[in-house]
Every structure is written in C-alpha cells, then in structure tokens.
Amino acid sequence: MFRFTHERARLVEIARQRRAEQARLAKLEEQRVEYLDRKLAQAEQRDRLRTFLMTLPPDSISEEASVRSITGRYGTRAPSVEQAVQAFARQQGEIVVPSGAAAANILGLSTQVPVRSVYLTSGRSRSMSFGKQVVELRHAPRWQLALADRPAGVAIRALAWLGPESADTALGTLKRTLSPHDFSELASAAPQLPTWLAQAVGKAAYGRCPSQP
Template identity: 75%
Template sequence: MQRLSEQILAHAGGLPEGTPVSAKSLLHLGNRAAVDQALSRLAERGELIRAGRGVYLRPVTSRFGTRSPSVEQAVEALASQRGEVIVSSGAAAANTLGLTTQVPVRSVYLTSGRTRKMKLGKQVVELRHAPRWQLALANRPAGEAVRALAWLGPEKAEAALLALKRKLPQTTFNELVAAAPQLPTWLARSVGKAAHG
C-alpha cells in the first residue's frame, strides 16, 4: 500500500495546474491529523508549496526547473474550491481599462471571503475582503469598470466614466448602467450622468 504522502502527491499530480490542495479535500486518504502532518512534511521537502493557512499547491516542473503556479490560476482555483468571488483589484482594473498608467506593484485581489495573504514562491498575493457591490458583475468587463471607478474615487469617477463610454462596447456600458442600483450613491449618480449626459 502507498504511503499517505505518496497518495497525496498522486492526487495533487492529477489536478490541473494551480489547483489548491487542502486537508479537507484529502480526508478520503486518512484522518485529519495524519493528512495535516503529511501535507506539512511535503511542504518542508519542497514537493508542495504552502500558499497559506491550510492551502497547498503543487509546484510546476518544466525543463527550466520548478516554479510556482501562475497567480491567476491559483486565485481562480482557490475561488472555485472555496466558493468565493475573487476578482482583480481596482488598481489593476483601472490599468487594464487604460484609466491609469500606474502598474500595480503588488498582487492584490478582492474577495467575498476573509482578508488573508497567499504565498506563491517569493510572491505574496493579498486577498482583501470587499463589499458586495465591488464584486458585482464579477469577471465581466463591466465589473472591472465598477472596481476601477471605486479605486479612482468620487473626484475622478465622472471623467473616467466619459472615457469608458467612448472605450467600452455599448453592451458593456449598458450593463454598467443597469448595475447602478447596486452601487453606492456617489457612483450611481456619476453613472447616471454619464449615461444620460
């Protein structure tokens, strides 16, 4: 019979790149204490990466050596595993939409879960709890616009909305307008002005 650590590695090896492994997902292999210990030992040996409390990832091996999975893949997999909404931060969204030339230095994501940090090799990914309205329209272009506008704040929102009205496809802008009732008053007012102005 295979040892528990070998069974865990075989299970992790069958998962897509970046899929997190947690003790709860391995309880079919053994009791909780044994699984926790095996995960910890595998992380110490470098066969798994400890990304955060109770979250482990399989390193990606290529002809250039081993590396951590991509941040996007790890965050996506974590979101589906935990049932959370996890989206890029407002600063990243503003940069993607061309509303700022600032490139975020740190990897920050907004989540419906609790605030925490995840380590992927040397990179630290910050997951910040965000209000529901910032997570509206999660991974859609209109949702990116909402987060970018929230990050820019009330002073810059109207000018940014006029730029977005020119840049975004009409259907995406209409989706943003339709989401206005979910937004805070200052942002809903700005969206209304841009839509009817």
C-alpha cells in the first residue's frame, strides 16, 4: 500500500513538472512571437517612411534631413513620421504643427485618438501618401499657428478644435496643468485670437474679458 501511494505521488509530481515545463515553453513561444511582431512592425514602419519620402518632389526635402538614421541609447532607427514632416516643413519654409485634435489629446483634454495623421500648415493644403497611411496637411489661419510648438501654442490649437462650448472647462484644466509661465504666454496671445477664444482666455486668466475695464 505504501509503495502504491509513493508511486502515485511520484507520477503526480512528474505530471506537475511536465505541465510546468509546457507552460514555460508556451510562455517562451509567446514572447518570441511578440518579439517578432515588434520587429515586423518596425520594419513596416521603416518601409512606410521610405514610401512617404519617395512621394515628395525631389527638390522639396534634402536627403540628409529626411532619411538620416537616428542613433540613440537603444541603437539606430529610422526617423519618425513627425520628424519627416518637420524636415519637409523646414525645407518648404512653412510652419507645420499637429492638428487641434492631436493637441487636445496631448494635453489630456480629449481621450479621442486621431485616426489620421493631420497637421496644420501655413502653406497650401495637400495630402501625401505614407504607405497605407495618408499624412494630411491643412492650411490654417495664422492664429492657429501662433507660438508653434510651444505649450501655449498647443493649447491654442486644442481650444480651437474643442470650440466655444468647451473652452471654459478646458481652460480651467489648462490653468491647473500648464506651468504659470506657459499659461501667461497663452493669455498674452489673446489679442491674436478670435473674439470668443480671446474672451474665454481673458476670463480664465484675469477673471474678466480682456475688453472689460
């Protein structure tokens, strides 16, 4: 009886070890697949970037600015879409900034993640292919491009996208999340903004509209 019980316990332990080994191997396989998926995604991103750059006119962007690899702590990588677009903007002499929807997401004023890559530009509107994606450049009025990539400029574009109905609430959030310097810079830009936005910014900054004594 003792021998039978001992043998049964040994078989149970063998089965347990076998299941543990199978789980370990399955985990390793899962990690291997995840690693290969990441590498494949990186390769596809590089291919999309090359395709995007090939769609640009030959004289619109320099070879060095567009395709130069970036060496960092974790090795060499291709430039991102954002970097390629900014290189294009420098070559064209345009102001190019992320759209209001992207700005609102960056600042935490919206949980909506833009599906398309949209940028506002001081130049003409146009679209450029980026593999299966499309990078869309939309001409925007000068006030939406004010302060370019500074936090106050990002706030202006987010507020423009959110519209008058959400401006007061968004400005309350921005007053808490932006640094005093950045919020002061936003308030200083009020004269450049349309009336509805200038009044909302003035109310948030000074407790009154700029036009009020």
